[in-house]
Amino acid sequence: MPAATPLLERYRDRLARPGEKFPVSLGEGGTPLVHAQRLGEAIGLDRLYLKFEGTNPTGSFKDRGMVLAVNRALGSGARMVICASTGNTSASAAAYAAAAGLACGVVLPAGKVARGKLAQALAAGARLVMVDGNFDAALDAVRALGESGDAVVVNSINPDRLEGQQTVAWEIADALDGALNGAPDAVALPVGNAGNITAAWRGFVAIGQRPRMLGFQAAGAAPIVNGALVPEPETVATAIRIGNPASWEGATAARDESGGLIESVTDDQILAAQGDVARLEGIFCEPASAAGVAGVRMLAEAGRLDRSSSVVCILTGHGLKDPDTAPGELGDLAPIPATADAIRDAIGA
Numbered sequence: 001m002p003a004a005t006p007l008l009e010r011y012r013d014r015l016a017r018p019g020e021k022f023p024v025s026l027g028e029g030g031t032p033l034v035h036a037q038r039l040g041e042a043i044g045l046d047r048l049y050l051k052f053e054g055t056n057p058t059g060s061f062k063d064r065g066m067v068l069a070v071n072r073a074l075g076s077g078a079r080m081v082i083c084a085s086t087g088n089t090s091a092s093a094a095a096y097a098a099a100a101g102l103a104c105g106v107v108l109p110a111g112k113v114a115r116g117k118l119a120q121a122l123a124a125g126a127r128l129v130m131v132d133g134n135f136d137a138a139l140d141a142v143r144a145l146g147e148s149g150d151a152v153v154v155n156s157i158n159p160d161r162l163e164g165q166q167t168v169a170w171e172i173a174d175a176l177d178g179a180l181n182g183a184p185d186a187v188a189l190p191v192g193n194a195g196n197i198t199a200a201w202r203g204f205v206a207i208g209q210r211p212r213m214l215g216f217q218a219a220g221a222a223p224i225v226n227g228a229l230v231p232e233p234e235t236v237a238t239a240i241r242i243g244n245p246a247s248w249e250g251a252t253a254a255r256d257e258s259g260g261l262i263e264s265v266t267d268d269q270i271l272a273a274q275g276d277v278a279r280l281e282g283i284f285c286e287p288a289s290a291a292g293v294a295g296v297r298m299l300a301e302a303g304r305l306d307r308s309s310s311v312v313c314i315l316t317g318h319g320l321k322d323p324d325t326a327p328g329e330l331g332d333l334a335p336i337p338a339t340a341d342a343i344r345d346a347i348g349a
């Protein structure tokens with residue numbers, strides 16, 4: 001079926017309950033899978049692919065699970081959805097709730113949410129609160145609210161979210177079917193609350209594919225790598241600034257069952273990878289999204305990935321969401337005369 005078909009209709013046979021209707025769609029899914037030849041050359045991989053989730057309606061992979069969670073909340077007669085978020089979940093929840101005519105509450109860690117994501121939730125009319133605490137504290141509070149029945153929680157502790165997020169695996173498989181004759185050898189992605197690695201692995205297993213799942217946490221927020229909670233997680237990649245992932249066990253199952261790994265990358269490696277993806281492939285992803293690329297580069301350079309292996313990096317969110325950490329410095333660029341000569345000199349044409 002063409003990609004223009006709404007995501008939940010395209011995969012209705014795997015997702016829908018009998019007779020279920022999905023009235024809400026913003027055109028999610030159908031994101032590009034790009035053969036990254038220049039980046040692959042730089043890293044030493046001939047078959048490196050980027051699945052750019054930034055082209056989803058709200059600019060992140062969250063829309064895949066959110067569309068199912070909000071359709072089901074609407075179908076159950078709910079009036080309000082609520083989530084804790086490092087930013088992208090709230091942007092997605094706010095947008096889908098708006099389209100569904102539901103109220104949306106979002107609970108954010110104060111001072112640590114990228115500007116673009118805040119703007120998205122505000123524009124869609126979400127009721128936004130900042131809490132004095134990190135994402136983990138916000139999620140604890142939201143769980144309690146959910147249990148009291150005040151609103152439907154649309155964090156990834158809602159099983160509908162993970163169900164919908166499996167679609168990224170199915171799209172990768174559909175796109176690579178001809179090119180690779182089967183599954184990629186490995187799929188790399190950032191790990192925060194650990195829902196995405198859990199869902200992507202389940203999605204592959206559901207269609208009989210078993211790529212190695214390579215998860216990467218930020219070094220300052222790496223509870224799964226350390227095997228211990230991180231009470232005060234810190235990283236430039238605010239989307240994955242999480243010290244107590246809700247889907248911890250799902251992530252370790254994905255790692256172990258796939259023969260994969262979960263390791264950490266530093267903020268410097270993350271920012272370098274974000275810059276490489278933009279300069280070599282023309283794709284602007286947010287810092288957290290580059291963690292998978294940084295990890296793959298680290299493995300390839302250490303001789304832990306064969307040049308010929310096929311690797312898909314999932315770029316989870318759009319760079320426009322976080323303009324403050326974008327690569328490149330505008331500096332205090334002084335204006336020059338608006339003449340061809342002056343401009344030619346300045347840009348070295």
Ligand code: F0G
Pocket residue numbers: 060062084085086087088089090156190191192193194195196197239240286288289316317
């Ligand atoms: N990449 C981006 C851009 C994210 O926003 C997130 C999570 C992740 C990766 C990690 O995915 O949590 O499933 O392991 N963002 C959540 C949020 C926590 O609130 O937007 P995960």
